[in-house]
Amino acid sequence: MDMELEQILRPPELPMNPYPPKVITLATGNKMVVRPIDRSEVPVLLKAIKPTIKIERDFYDVVGARLYAELLGWMKHRVRNEYCLVGQIDGVLVGAVNGRMLSKKIGISLHTLAIERGLRIGAHLFASKMEHHIEHLNQHEVWITAESPLGFRRWMIEYSLIKQEGVQHELGGAESFKLTRELYYKNKPRLVCGSRPCPPELLEHAKKEIIIADEKTITEQICGAKGAWKI
Amino acid sequence: MNIKNKKAFKCKECGRLTYPRRVRCLQCKSTEFEEVPFTDEGEILTFSQLLQLPWGIDDRFLTFGIIRFDNGIKAMGRITTPDVSVGDRVKASWENFRVMAGEDIFGWVFSPVK
Amino acid sequence: MRDVAILGVGMTPFGRLDENDLLDLLSSASLRAMEDAGIGDTLIDAVYVANMGGGILNHQTGIASALVDNLALLPAAADLVENGPASGASAVKNGVLAVASGYYDFVLVVGGEKMRDVTGWRATDFVATLTHPYAEYIYGVSLPGMAGMFAKLYMDKYDIKPEHLAMVAMKNQENGILNPYAHIQMKISMEGMIETPDSIVNNSYVAKPLRLFDCCPVSDGAAAVILCPADRVKDFGKPLIKVAGFGQATDTHTLAERDDPTDLKAVTMACNQAYKRAGITAKDIQVAELHDAFTILEIAESEHAGLFAKGEAKKALEAGETKIKGSLPINPSGGLKARGHPVGATGVAQIVDLTWQLRGEAGPRQVENHDVGLTVNFGGFGNNVVAFVLRRES
Ligand SMILES: CC(C)(COP(=O)(O)OP(=O)(O)OC[C@H]1O[C@@H](n2cnc3c(N)ncnc32)[C@H](O)[C@@H]1OP(=O)(O)O)[C@@H](O)C(=O)NCCC(=O)NCCS
Ligand SMILES: [Zn+2]
Numbered sequence: 001m002d003m004e005l006e007q008i009l010r011p012p013e014l015p016m017n018p019y020p021p022k023v024i025t026l027a028t029g030n031k032m033v034v035r036p037i038d039r040s041e042v043p044v045l046l047k048a049i050k051p052t053i054k055i056e057r058d059f060y061d062v063v064g065a066r067l068y069a070e071l072l073g074w075m076k077h078r079v080r081n082e083y084c085l086v087g088q089i090d091g092v093l094v095g096a097v098n099g100r101m102l103s104k105k106i107g108i109s110l111h112t113l114a115i116e117r118g119l120r121i122g123a124h125l126f127a128s129k130m131e132h133h134i135e136h137l138n139q140h141e142v143w144i145t146a147e148s149p150l151g152f153r154r155w156m157i158e159y160s161l162i163k164q165e166g167v168q169h170e171l172g173g174a175e176s177f178k179l180t181r182e183l184y185y186k187n188k189p190r191l192v193c194g195s196r197p198c199p200p201e202l203l204e205h206a207k208k209e210i211i212i213a214d215e216k217t218i219t220e221q222i223c224g225a226k227g228a229w230k231i
Numbered sequence: 232m233n234i235k236n237k238k239a240f241k242c243k244e245c246g247r248l249t250y251p252r253r254v255r256c257l258q259c260k261s262t263e264f265e266e267v268p269f270t271d272e273g274e275i276l277t278f279s280q281l282l283q284l285p286w287g288i289d290d291r292f293l294t295f296g297i298i299r300f301d302n303g304i305k306a307m308g309r310i311t312t313p314d315v316s317v318g319d320r321v322k323a324s325w326e327n328f329r330v331m332a333g334e335d336i337f338g339w340v341f342s343p344v345k
Numbered sequence: 346m347r348d349v350a351i352l353g354v355g356m357t358p359f360g361r362l363d364e365n366d367l368l369d370l371l372s373s374a375s376l377r378a379m380e381d382a383g384i385g386d387t388l389i390d391a392v393y394v395a396n397m398g399g400g401i402l403n404h405q406t407g408i409a410s411a412l413v414d415n416l417a418l419l420p421a422a423a424d425l426v427e428n429g430p431a432s433g434a435s436a437v438k439n440g441v442l443a444v445a446s447g448y449y450d451f452v453l454v455v456g457g458e459k460m461r462d463v464t465g466w467r468a469t470d471f472v473a474t475l476t477h478p479y480a481e482y483i484y485g486v487s488l489p490g491m492a493g494m495f496a497k498l499y500m501d502k503y504d505i506k507p508e509h510l511a512m513v514a515m516k517n518q519e520n521g522i523l524n525p526y527a528h529i530q531m532k533i534s535m536e537g538m539i540e541t542p543d544s545i546v547n548n549s550y551v552a553k554p555l556r557l558f559d560c561c562p563v564s565d566g567a568a569a570v571i572l573c574p575a576d577r578v579k580d581f582g583k584p585l586i587k588v589a590g591f592g593q594a595t596d597t598h599t600l601a602e603r604d605d606p607t608d609l610k611a612v613t614m615a616c617n618q619a620y621k622r623a624g625i626t627a628k629d630i631q632v633a634e635l636h637d638a639f640t641i642l643e644i645a646e647s648e649h650a651g652l653f654a655k656g657e658a659k660k661a662l663e664a665g666e667t668k669i670k671g672s673l674p675i676n677p678s679g680g681l682k683a684r685g686h687p688v689g690a691t692g693v694a695q696i697v698d699l700t701w702q703l704r705g706e707a708g709p710r711q712v713e714n715h716d717v718g719l720t721v722n723f724g725g726f727g728n729n730v731v732a733f734v735l736r737r738e739s
Contacts (some may be wrong), residue, residue, distance in 0.1 A: 028531060057363060118529070157291060190546075257597070284604065297606070
């Protein structure tokens with residue numbers, strides 16, 4: 001690689017505080033580790049996201065395709081100030097969220113993808129993302145948009161987000177909303193969970209390997225394998 | 232919708248109160264009713280804070296309850312705060328609290344009496 | 346009046362069935378029941394379809410006529426029965442009366458609902474249309490909201506703790522894992538639902554004091570039964586499962602007009618009628634499928650049905666008596682909590698599940714004593730309740 005040219009292409013990055021890993025006990029009693037990943041872990045993640053690109057249910061295709069592209073861009077140093085948090089149970093990937101810093105003060109929420117359904121994993125990971133922007137990256141506000149009806153209901157109403165007239169979220173034309181520090185702290189007791197420090201053995205296990213299911217299993221987890229004429 | 236909703240009745244035969252209007256008295260089957268005014272205040276019989284709202288309502292949450300007015304009429308309505316208990320006294324007001332399909336909707340809104 | 350038996354049963358899996366429309370669901374359940382009965386379709390005289398939301402959710406009316414056409418059962422008589430969440434048992438009741446009277450011999454009853462065509466909050470609004478339009482619905486109240494108001498009073502009165510509600514959810518979701526037809530197949534823990542602070546999101550409040558896992562999910566699905574005169578069952582070589590009795594009772598439309606809102610009078614009356622017809626008392630019931638649309642309802646219905654004295658159901662729960670291996674299993678199918686609640690299908694599905702139990706065909710969720718069982722299908726918020734007693738005979 002022509003590193004000289006590469007240096008010109010790579011965007012300059014703002015310093016970003018790390019996200020301190022935490023553990024959340026789910027309804028099943030399972031422990032989900034929420035932790036940031038680094039660029040070297042992106043390829044495994046891409047493998048898990050790929051099957052979702054074909055899933056039309058709940059706009060997984062839109063979210064999957066865009067998340068895939070964003071992570072790829074981040075890995076190859078084409079996106080500035082991005083981060084990605086993952087949720088893992090016993091090492092197994094159950095969801096991922098990403099975002100980035102638009103500026104020192106303004107954060108951008110990109111995508112939330114839950115691979116296991118019915119355990120509120122999306123809600124937990126989205127809350128972790130808000131926590132990261134406000135508490136760890138010390139930002140003033142986070143800009144959010146929704147690409148699916150579920151997302152709209154969950155995020156906009158659940159957090160009473162503020163609609164921003166005339167502001168363009170970088171994901172495109174949909175309406176843009178924002179979470180302020182004040183709103184975050186108001187909603188925090190109801191929406192942000194988890195405990196720290198994450199027990200070392202759980203964290204080590206999670207870091208050792210991101211285990212991902214095969215394509216068929218991932219698709220079934222998201223879509224269900226049920227039909228009126230089956231069984 | 233508003234007019235039907237606002238009136239409570241008393242059976243002319245047996246005195247049983249009913250709200251909303253019905254054609255025959257549940258107790259004595261009479262069809263003769265007279266209108267009875269609501270009182271200004273009442274007491275909470277039960278309530279619930281609803282956090283998953285149906286289509287058409289974009290609030291984060293709403294609180295509902297069943298109130299017994301001081302003259303005995305019982306009615307459901309919205310309560311202005313979830314911080315209430317069964318037995319609390321509330322003030323009742325008839326308000327336009329919602330628009331449905333372009334129509335102003337009136338109904339009971341109860342607020343705690345300090 | 347003739348004795349009526351359940352000749353065949355069948356159901357679709359419950360859940361979110363994106364690939365199937367309402368007619369598909371009803372057709373699949375019907376064919377399964379016909380196949381189970383081993384009955385040629387020329388024998389079917391009449392079809393009763395239970396469905397609540399075809400018009401509102403799926404923009405389709407006249408569903409019974411569409412179904413007999415799709416199933417090639419023409420010119421069988423076909424009717425639609427809409428009785429809110431009790432549509433299923435109401436339709437079965439109509440089928441039973443038709444056979445008992447001697448007018449028809451073979452009747453297909455099928456209940457189904459396609460709720461997941463719309464988003465959850467539209468489904469919530471759809472179910473809420475059964476509340477009083479001027480005195481309840483306009484306020485934005487939902488069925489979970491009605492149940493929340495009821496739960497508040499019932500829990501205070503009988504000192505029922507959130508842990509008791511969670512025990513119902515755990516039991517039923519555990520049973521659901523054993524039921525291949527169940528919508529929810531996930532084991533949940535007291536720790537994750539109540540004890541950990543993380544439960545505030547895991548098990549968020551829906552209508553206080555009720556939380557997510559106190560509610561049934563919103564499901565697609567269908568269930569069907571074939572009814573016939575009891576003396577014809579032997580022609581088909583099937584076990585004799587008799588409709589020993591049924592009962593149905595109504596209560597005030599608004600919750601506010603009930604003298605005692607904690608008294609589910611219609612449940613008590615419907616069950617007592619059913620027991621009387623069957624010549625039994627509540628003590629004879631060995632297994633029950635109750636309408637646990639909300640966990641509090643399993644507790645309250647079991648008491649109103651006389652299975653336990655008022656305030657005693659929580660002790661049975663604590664002791665595990667209502668588990669599959671307990672002395673009085675309740676909702677071994679997983680109930681509405683885990684099997685799911687496609688509103689029009691539920692009442693029929695309860696009878697399908699109970700039939701499997703009485704026949705001894707319930708596989709890993711089979712209960713030990715299975716001669717007499719009860720179903721309770723709870724419509725509105727308790728304003729229209731249908732109960733059935735089924736009995737295995739030889
Ligand atoms: C409780 C409730 C509000 C939850 O809705 P929600 O958070 O929007 O749920 P989602 O649609 O996002 O469900 C996502 C997953 O969570 C799980 N889930 C949903 N509701 C559940 C419940 N009540 N219990 C257990 N798991 C549930 C399912 O696995 C679901 O996956 P699916 O899409 O394959 O079915 C909803 O289930 C509800 O309204 N229930 C009451 C229905 C009712 O009133 N029926 C009539 C009574 S008479
Ligand atoms: Zn009278």
